[in-house]
Amino acid sequence: MLDVAWWRRGVVYQIYPRSFQDSDGDGIGDLEGVRRRLDHLVALGVDAVWLSPIFPSPMADFGYDVADYCGVDAIFGSIDDFDRLLDDAHGRGLKVILDFVPNHSSEAHPWFVESRRDRSDPRRDWYIWRDAAPGGGPPNNWISNFGGPAWTFDETTGQYYLHSFLREQPDLNWRNPELRAAMADVLRFWLDRGVDGFRIDVLWLLIKDEELRDNPENPDYAQGDPDIGRLLQTYSSDREEVFDVIRELRATVDDYDDRVLIGEIYLPVDRLVAYYGPDLSGVHLPFNFQLIFADWHARAIERRIAEYEAALPPGGWPNWVLGNHDQKRVATRLGGPQARVAAMLLLTLRGTPTLYYGDEIGLADVPVPHDLAQDPWEKNEPGHGRDPARTPMPWDATTNGGFTAGAPWLPMNDVGALNVAAAARDPRSILALHRALLALRRGSPALSLGAYEGVKAQGDVLAYRRRHGEEELLVALNLGDEGAELALPIAATALLSTHMDREGAEQPGVLKLRPNEGVVLRL
Template sequence: MSQMPWWQRSVIYQIYPRSFQDSNGDGVGDLPGIGARLEYVATLGIDAVWISPIYASPMADFGYDVTDYCGIDPLFGTLDEFEQLMGQAHRLGLKVLLDFVPNHSSNRHPWFEASRSSRDSPQRDWYLWRDPAPDGGPPNNWLSRMGGSAWEWDPLTGQYYYHAFLPEQPDLNWRNPQVRRAMDVALRFWLDRGVDGFRVDVLWLLIKDAQYRDNPANPNYVVGEPAHHRLLQSYTEDQPEVHDIVRSMRATLNEYGDRVLIGEIYLPVPQLLKYYGAHGDGADMPFNFQLLNARWNAAGIANMIRDYDNALPEHAWPNWVLGNHDNSRIASRVGMAQACVAAVLLLTLRGTPTLYYGDEIGMTDGDIAPDQIQDPAEVRQPGIGQGRDPERTPMQWDSSLPNAGFTDGRPWLPIATTTSVRDQEGDPSSMLTLYRRLLSLRRSNTALMCGAIENIAAYGDVLTYERRYRNQRLFVALNMGAKDATVQSPSGSVLLSTVISRTGEAFVDGDNQVAAGEGVIVIVRPPTSTPMRNDRDSVRASRP
């Protein structure tokens, strides 16, 4: 296990900096606020923090519109404060990952201002400019993921520029070698300051079709979905040339030692797996988002786990994501009881898990009134349910009114619910205690950290599987239903259960009961005569 890269042994914790902790009363979280709460993260049992964008930005999309890839926005603090945070994290044994946003910049970035200044500008080709169609309209039918056309008319130079998201977020031209060099400089700027890796925003969108062909109609479009779903993204995502960019990023990180490259990629598994590269020269972990939209169904999730694990190349390391800043919180998706089951699932699957801040206390989606909406995705496409504000509400540290310990000012988004870290501290039945127990168990148990996953099955509403490493064998049962159920299991004793009174209880070889909404981990008694199997799913490190 000691030979595994650190990120294979780790649990990653995503911090949305606007919402984690405000230190100066302006209602927006910041770097000193993160520092003030970093010991909490470390004692939770986390190994690495991923911080969503903190770069200089006009905040049209809350930091995903960058004006300086090598600078900190004053809203969050200073470069000195970032370096202090880095030092503090490393002293606590925490790795630090930054969000990297290479697909698009802000329209107020000096690069874009130079690009749009003239058709003859040396930086004109840093972005995607096209002449109008014969009728004077957009060059093709490409649509923005934030609503409307993806082409914005620029009267100064008489051309359109492409933006996959907001007009304030023009896409960079990654076919231009100068753009690649500039982005490589930005990566090295942060690597030189000790950053342990990057989560790369919308990695699969970086290259667009060189011929700018129309996207075909989507025959399966359902009315009410986001408008860009009307088209298949055949020419605006997952182009073959993107893998050369991923390899170049991987090569840069390799120069700095064991740094991790994670890709945000919303693609079906067969396409997703290509981002690992042919020989481990791609992303270390293309994010596996299947659980974000999965139906909470034992048979379906059993198939998902089995198919994903079996499809991974030998050099690839799996990962799982239960929540993030773009999707409804798990407690709102499946309910509080099943959120406990989901916690056991996330932290017992094979691979690296990513945990979204607040999920460890069962935070739910906030109720955002129409006059409180901040997210441009909802502002531009009201009523389609794409707004991301509900899952971005401030962290709830205590029950003080009205701001739950997040700020002394007015929070940028309203506080979601009344639960808090302080309320759950010391309560053996709380969600927070469950997460701490799970994280501690995962860290101390080799089978959970790096063992094979085997015997994945569903018995009615109960999902079961085993984790195995050498002579260690664990049996996991997750009741995703509303009724008690009986499952077949090997004999052993309960290491952990969401029903805390069951810890230490014996499981017999045969029928055992799993309560409604219970997740249970059983340490299996070793057989007396049958030798342990050495199957192909035992530890597969992505870089030996």
């Protein structure tokens, strides 16, 4: 493969550690469990593993409330377990990306314990404290992303502190240079150990309006939507000063060879691409979630691809995501047949794809009754919980799917009907399709690095070419439940079908696509 950065040519695989593999029988996945399952990732054909937070935490938000940025929570193991995992992953050619959570810490973090102790404490300004509004109550109208006010009153010091999420997750003050220096030291701690990069949580929230002005009401808010949607996040997110912070984070990472920064950013495309930064000094990959929220019709997706490609800054490398720990699974959103077509779309578009654990076997959301909910968002706002997309990985048909010898922390799917071992034995399973797609991508410069060009198609067919050097491929995806046709410009050979039954077949001048079928052809 050509000598380009691994994060450009590779594929990222997200693991939610609590749900991947339990090695000690407590019902919660851990680092040793991940280490034992690395061969699955090698056989799948991915290049990098992104681990959701593993740091010491009271687990109010399951690790996104960090009490120590330079350690490993005992639930997941020890720092030695992490080092073994890192060494074994590198030995298998896999990169390891950590989840960095800089917008907020846990209230149990020593920094916050000190900050709330006294208004004159040296770390007071490491968090965002304000007096009550002139008439009493919170300093402004901001809403927590999990519902309710974004401010909590602290009796000890008589001020409110800001929390964009749970009250147990106080927001850090990124306008404070000492805090920024401390966070740079956190990155260096892990980079020195050999991690290959970071996914930065809620990157667009790091800097707030200096005057803490009220957010305006959202005229499009609908009853039943999450509480956070009542207001436009004009002053609590996506502030211009955030790019100074990102430039500093990037400079720290650039002191090390061949590392990557990925930013979680839920913003429209025109704002999303700004996070590449001036002269590409921002994050390498601002996460692009368009496929998660797209209307699943060929012309709608075609427009999204074209708009995104046109908005990218010169030299900016695209990326695509179909699912993650905060969204409904792709098999739930689209159904099984279209989940296969979606996999072909994800793995053949230009840019770096990210796969969410379980999607490679077609795992769907698992219903979790409200009384069994673990997610704090579900507890605060019933109906918005994320537990169904975070359930344990079913490895085989044994009790608890081979995930744990104990009681799994969340309910599991019907492991007898769907598990990794059974999928691995089926040459036409969605797992077999993912392996074939990833192998094809790995061996094809056109797919991994080549240019993208849309191809005119009718109805619910999405088509595009991928080119690199002398290699030219055409991808045709039927997103509909009816058969469809696509005129081919020249003779073509089918390399892979989502039905996995026409590989190597010469195609005539018209490609006849079956319902819910995608095909990759060599022109």
